[in-house]
Amino acid sequence: MDALYGVALRLTGKSADAEDLVAEAVTKAWCALDSLENRAHFRSWLFRILRNLFISNYRKQSVRPVEISWSLPAASDEEYDICSWLAEQPNDFLQWWANPEREVYNRFLGEQIMSAIEELPEAFRVTVLLINVEGLTYDEAAEALGVPAGTIRSRMKRGRTLLQKVLWQQAQDAGLAVQCQDKGEPYEQQLTRS
Protein backbone atom coordinates (compact mmCIF):
# COMPACT_ATOMS: atom_id res chain seq x y z
CA MET A 1 0.00 0.00 0.00
CA ASP A 2 2.78 2.41 0.91
CA ALA A 3 4.56 1.54 -2.33
CA LEU A 4 1.39 2.11 -4.36
CA TYR A 5 0.86 5.46 -2.67
CA GLY A 6 4.55 6.29 -3.13
CA VAL A 7 4.34 5.64 -6.85
CA ALA A 8 1.16 7.70 -7.13
CA LEU A 9 2.84 10.52 -5.25
CA ARG A 10 5.87 10.48 -7.57
CA LEU A 11 3.60 10.52 -10.59
CA THR A 12 1.15 13.21 -9.53
CA GLY A 13 3.34 15.29 -7.24
CA LYS A 14 0.40 16.05 -4.90
CA SER A 15 -0.76 13.97 -1.97
CA ALA A 16 -4.47 14.61 -2.54
CA ASP A 17 -4.17 13.49 -6.17
CA ALA A 18 -2.08 10.52 -5.11
CA GLU A 19 -4.79 9.40 -2.68
CA ASP A 20 -7.50 9.70 -5.34
CA LEU A 21 -5.35 7.84 -7.84
CA VAL A 22 -4.69 4.97 -5.44
CA ALA A 23 -8.36 4.71 -4.50
CA GLU A 24 -9.34 4.62 -8.16
CA ALA A 25 -6.68 2.09 -9.03
CA VAL A 26 -7.66 -0.21 -6.19
CA THR A 27 -11.34 0.01 -7.15
CA LYS A 28 -10.54 -0.74 -10.75
CA ALA A 29 -8.25 -3.62 -9.84
CA TRP A 30 -10.87 -5.07 -7.52
CA CYS A 31 -13.49 -5.04 -10.27
CA ALA A 32 -11.13 -6.52 -12.81
CA LEU A 33 -9.54 -9.13 -10.56
CA ASP A 34 -11.00 -11.97 -12.63
CA SER A 35 -9.06 -10.82 -15.65
CA LEU A 36 -5.75 -11.26 -13.87
CA GLU A 37 -4.44 -14.60 -15.04
CA ASN A 38 -1.52 -15.03 -12.72
CA ARG A 39 -2.00 -13.83 -9.15
CA ALA A 40 1.79 -13.75 -8.73
CA HIS A 41 1.81 -10.69 -10.97
CA PHE A 42 -0.69 -8.83 -8.81
CA ARG A 43 1.66 -6.07 -7.69
CA SER A 44 2.99 -5.33 -11.19
CA TRP A 45 -0.54 -5.43 -12.53
CA LEU A 46 -1.68 -2.93 -9.92
CA PHE A 47 1.16 -0.57 -10.87
CA ARG A 48 0.16 -0.82 -14.52
CA ILE A 49 -3.46 0.04 -13.70
CA LEU A 50 -2.26 2.99 -11.63
CA ARG A 51 -0.10 4.25 -14.45
CA ASN A 52 -2.87 3.91 -17.04
CA LEU A 53 -5.24 5.84 -14.81
CA PHE A 54 -2.62 8.49 -14.24
CA ILE A 55 -2.13 8.95 -17.96
CA SER A 56 -5.83 9.17 -18.71
CA ASN A 57 -6.91 11.31 -15.73
CA TYR A 58 -4.10 13.22 -14.12
CA ARG A 59 -1.20 13.76 -16.39
CA LYS A 60 -2.69 16.77 -18.13
CA GLN A 61 -3.24 18.63 -14.89
CA SER A 62 -0.16 17.38 -13.08
CA VAL A 63 1.85 20.02 -11.26
CA ARG A 64 4.98 18.12 -12.13
CA PRO A 65 6.63 19.19 -15.33
CA VAL A 66 5.55 16.51 -17.76
CA GLU A 67 8.48 14.34 -18.35
CA ILE A 68 9.55 14.54 -21.96
CA SER A 69 11.98 11.69 -21.88
CA TRP A 70 9.28 9.21 -20.91
CA SER A 71 8.21 9.28 -24.51
CA LEU A 72 11.70 9.01 -25.95
CA PRO A 73 12.41 5.73 -27.70
CA ALA A 74 13.82 3.12 -25.37
CA ALA A 75 16.97 2.97 -27.47
CA SER A 76 18.23 6.28 -26.16
CA ASP A 77 18.13 4.81 -22.68
CA GLU A 78 19.72 1.54 -23.73
CA GLU A 79 22.66 3.32 -25.27
CA TYR A 80 23.84 4.15 -21.81
CA ASP A 81 26.41 1.41 -21.64
CA ILE A 82 29.46 1.01 -19.47
CA CYS A 83 31.52 3.30 -21.73
CA SER A 84 29.07 6.15 -21.28
CA TRP A 85 29.11 5.40 -17.58
CA LEU A 86 32.89 5.66 -17.46
CA ALA A 87 32.86 8.91 -19.38
CA GLU A 88 30.35 10.40 -16.94
CA GLN A 89 31.97 9.28 -13.72
CA PRO A 90 32.92 12.07 -11.35
CA ASN A 91 36.16 10.27 -10.49
CA ASP A 92 37.19 12.50 -7.67
CA PHE A 93 33.93 11.92 -5.88
CA LEU A 94 34.83 8.35 -4.95
CA GLN A 95 38.31 9.37 -3.88
CA TRP A 96 36.95 12.24 -1.85
CA TRP A 97 34.44 9.90 -0.27
CA ALA A 98 37.19 7.49 0.72
CA ASN A 99 39.07 10.31 2.45
CA PRO A 100 39.40 10.19 6.21
CA GLU A 101 37.29 13.32 6.63
CA ARG A 102 34.14 11.30 6.91
CA GLU A 103 32.44 13.63 9.34
CA VAL A 104 32.47 16.46 6.87
CA TYR A 105 31.21 14.14 4.20
CA ASN A 106 28.44 12.74 6.36
CA ARG A 107 27.16 16.11 7.42
CA PHE A 108 27.31 17.37 3.89
CA LEU A 109 25.48 14.35 2.51
CA GLY A 110 22.78 14.61 5.15
CA GLU A 111 22.12 18.19 4.14
CA GLN A 112 22.47 17.90 0.38
CA ILE A 113 20.96 14.60 -0.62
CA MET A 114 17.40 15.88 -1.04
CA SER A 115 18.37 18.85 -3.16
CA ALA A 116 20.66 16.62 -5.23
CA ILE A 117 17.78 14.23 -5.90
CA GLU A 118 15.57 17.16 -6.84
CA GLU A 119 18.13 18.28 -9.40
CA LEU A 120 17.99 15.01 -11.33
CA PRO A 121 16.08 15.07 -14.61
CA GLU A 122 12.51 13.79 -14.07
CA ALA A 123 12.98 10.36 -15.68
CA PHE A 124 15.97 9.53 -13.51
CA ARG A 125 14.59 11.07 -10.32
CA VAL A 126 11.33 9.15 -10.52
CA THR A 127 13.09 5.89 -11.38
CA VAL A 128 15.58 6.21 -8.51
CA LEU A 129 12.77 7.03 -6.07
CA LEU A 130 10.59 4.13 -7.20
CA ILE A 131 13.43 1.62 -6.90
CA ASN A 132 15.45 2.86 -3.93
CA VAL A 133 12.76 4.55 -1.86
CA GLU A 134 9.56 2.73 -2.72
CA GLY A 135 11.31 -0.61 -3.09
CA LEU A 136 9.84 -1.60 -6.46
CA THR A 137 11.52 -4.28 -8.55
CA TYR A 138 12.73 -3.34 -12.04
CA ASP A 139 9.71 -5.15 -13.49
CA GLU A 140 7.28 -3.29 -11.25
CA ALA A 141 8.88 0.06 -12.02
CA ALA A 142 8.74 -0.82 -15.70
CA GLU A 143 4.99 -1.36 -15.40
CA ALA A 144 4.52 1.81 -13.39
CA LEU A 145 6.41 3.94 -15.89
CA GLY A 146 5.48 2.09 -19.07
CA VAL A 147 9.04 1.38 -20.22
CA PRO A 148 11.02 -1.86 -20.65
CA ALA A 149 12.81 -3.26 -17.59
CA GLY A 150 16.13 -2.76 -19.39
CA THR A 151 15.40 0.94 -19.48
CA ILE A 152 14.86 0.93 -15.73
CA ARG A 153 18.23 -0.76 -15.28
CA SER A 154 20.08 1.75 -17.41
CA ARG A 155 18.25 4.67 -15.80
CA MET A 156 19.30 3.45 -12.38
CA LYS A 157 22.90 3.25 -13.48
CA ARG A 158 22.77 6.69 -14.97
CA GLY A 159 20.66 8.14 -12.18
CA ARG A 160 23.26 7.09 -9.62
CA THR A 161 26.05 8.61 -11.67
CA LEU A 162 24.15 11.86 -12.13
CA LEU A 163 23.44 12.00 -8.42
CA GLN A 164 27.13 11.67 -7.66
CA LYS A 165 27.92 14.35 -10.20
CA VAL A 166 25.47 16.74 -8.59
CA LEU A 167 26.79 15.96 -5.10
CA TRP A 168 30.35 16.39 -6.27
CA GLN A 169 29.48 19.75 -7.80
CA GLN A 170 27.73 20.81 -4.61
CA ALA A 171 30.71 19.75 -2.51
CA GLN A 172 33.02 21.79 -4.72
CA ASP A 173 30.71 24.80 -4.60
CA ALA A 174 30.65 24.56 -0.81
CA GLY A 175 34.44 24.55 -0.77
CA LEU A 176 34.47 21.11 0.85
CA ALA A 177 36.12 19.27 -1.96
CA VAL A 178 39.58 19.77 -3.26
CA GLN A 179 40.79 17.86 -6.27
CA CYS A 180 42.68 14.82 -5.05
CA GLN A 181 45.96 15.09 -6.85
CA ASP A 182 47.88 12.87 -4.49
CA LYS A 183 45.64 9.89 -5.01
CA GLY A 184 47.37 8.46 -8.01
CA GLU A 185 45.75 7.44 -11.26
CA PRO A 186 42.19 8.23 -12.30
CA TYR A 187 39.50 5.63 -11.91
CA GLU A 188 39.33 4.70 -15.60
CA GLN A 189 42.97 3.72 -15.53
CA GLN A 190 42.52 1.64 -12.42
CA LEU A 191 39.68 -0.12 -14.17
CA THR A 192 41.34 -0.80 -17.46
CA ARG A 193 44.43 -2.04 -15.69
CA SER A 194 42.57 -4.75 -13.81
Add this chain to the structure above:
Amino acid sequence: MNNNSHDHKNGDEIGCLDAIEWLYAWLDGELDEQSVSQLEQHISHCRSCFSRRQMELELTARVEKSSKSRAPGILQDRLRKLMDEF
Protein backbone atom coordinates in the same frame (compact mmCIF):
# COMPACT_ATOMS: atom_id res chain seq x y z
CA MET B 1 19.79 -9.30 -13.98
CA ASN B 2 21.75 -11.46 -16.06
CA ASN B 3 20.70 -11.34 -19.56
CA ASN B 4 24.18 -9.98 -19.72
CA SER B 5 25.96 -12.10 -22.27
CA HIS B 6 29.52 -11.87 -21.02
CA ASP B 7 31.17 -15.21 -20.95
CA HIS B 8 33.09 -15.75 -17.75
CA LYS B 9 35.64 -18.48 -17.95
CA ASN B 10 35.31 -20.93 -15.08
CA GLY B 11 32.21 -19.00 -14.14
CA ASP B 12 33.99 -17.25 -11.31
CA GLU B 13 36.30 -14.54 -12.63
CA ILE B 14 34.74 -11.20 -13.30
CA GLY B 15 36.46 -7.89 -14.03
CA CYS B 16 35.79 -4.44 -12.61
CA LEU B 17 33.39 -3.41 -15.37
CA ASP B 18 31.16 -6.42 -14.79
CA ALA B 19 31.54 -5.95 -11.06
CA ILE B 20 30.13 -2.43 -11.34
CA GLU B 21 27.19 -3.54 -13.49
CA TRP B 22 26.46 -6.31 -11.01
CA LEU B 23 26.98 -4.06 -8.03
CA TYR B 24 24.25 -1.78 -9.30
CA ALA B 25 21.89 -4.68 -9.86
CA TRP B 26 22.75 -6.00 -6.40
CA LEU B 27 22.01 -2.64 -4.75
CA ASP B 28 18.57 -2.77 -6.34
CA GLY B 29 17.94 -6.35 -5.24
CA GLU B 30 18.09 -7.61 -8.83
CA LEU B 31 21.16 -9.85 -8.79
CA ASP B 32 20.84 -13.64 -8.73
CA GLU B 33 22.58 -15.62 -6.00
CA GLN B 34 25.35 -17.07 -8.10
CA SER B 35 26.31 -13.65 -9.40
CA VAL B 36 26.23 -12.26 -5.88
CA SER B 37 28.94 -14.68 -4.79
CA GLN B 38 31.04 -13.89 -7.87
CA LEU B 39 30.65 -10.22 -7.12
CA GLU B 40 31.66 -10.72 -3.50
CA GLN B 41 34.68 -12.69 -4.59
CA HIS B 42 35.78 -9.87 -6.87
CA ILE B 43 35.21 -7.22 -4.23
CA SER B 44 37.17 -9.19 -1.65
CA HIS B 45 40.36 -8.66 -3.64
CA CYS B 46 39.69 -5.41 -5.52
CA ARG B 47 40.21 -2.25 -3.52
CA SER B 48 38.59 0.17 -5.95
CA CYS B 49 35.43 -1.93 -6.27
CA PHE B 50 35.40 -2.37 -2.49
CA SER B 51 35.44 1.41 -1.97
CA ARG B 52 32.81 1.85 -4.64
CA ARG B 53 30.55 -0.69 -3.00
CA GLN B 54 30.84 1.12 0.36
CA MET B 55 30.13 4.46 -1.21
CA GLU B 56 27.20 3.26 -3.34
CA LEU B 57 25.72 1.41 -0.36
CA GLU B 58 25.83 4.49 1.83
CA LEU B 59 24.49 6.71 -0.89
CA THR B 60 21.62 4.30 -1.59
CA ALA B 61 20.78 4.17 2.12
CA ARG B 62 20.74 7.97 2.23
CA VAL B 63 18.46 8.16 -0.78
CA GLU B 64 16.14 5.61 0.80
CA LYS B 65 15.94 7.59 4.04
CA SER B 66 15.57 10.92 2.29
CA SER B 67 11.99 10.72 1.20
CA LYS B 68 10.17 7.63 2.34
CA SER B 69 6.47 8.18 1.84
CA ARG B 70 3.82 6.57 3.98
CA ALA B 71 0.27 6.21 2.79
CA PRO B 72 -1.75 8.56 5.02
CA GLY B 73 -4.11 6.93 7.52
CA ILE B 74 -7.02 8.67 5.87
CA LEU B 75 -6.30 6.80 2.64
CA GLN B 76 -6.20 3.47 4.48
CA ASP B 77 -9.64 4.23 5.97
CA ARG B 78 -10.95 5.26 2.58
CA LEU B 79 -9.79 2.01 1.01
CA ARG B 80 -11.25 -0.05 3.82
CA LYS B 81 -14.64 1.60 3.26
CA LEU B 82 -14.28 1.03 -0.45
CA MET B 83 -13.64 -2.66 0.10
CA ASP B 84 -16.68 -2.90 2.38
CA GLU B 85 -18.87 -1.73 -0.47
CA PHE B 86 -18.01 -4.75 -2.54
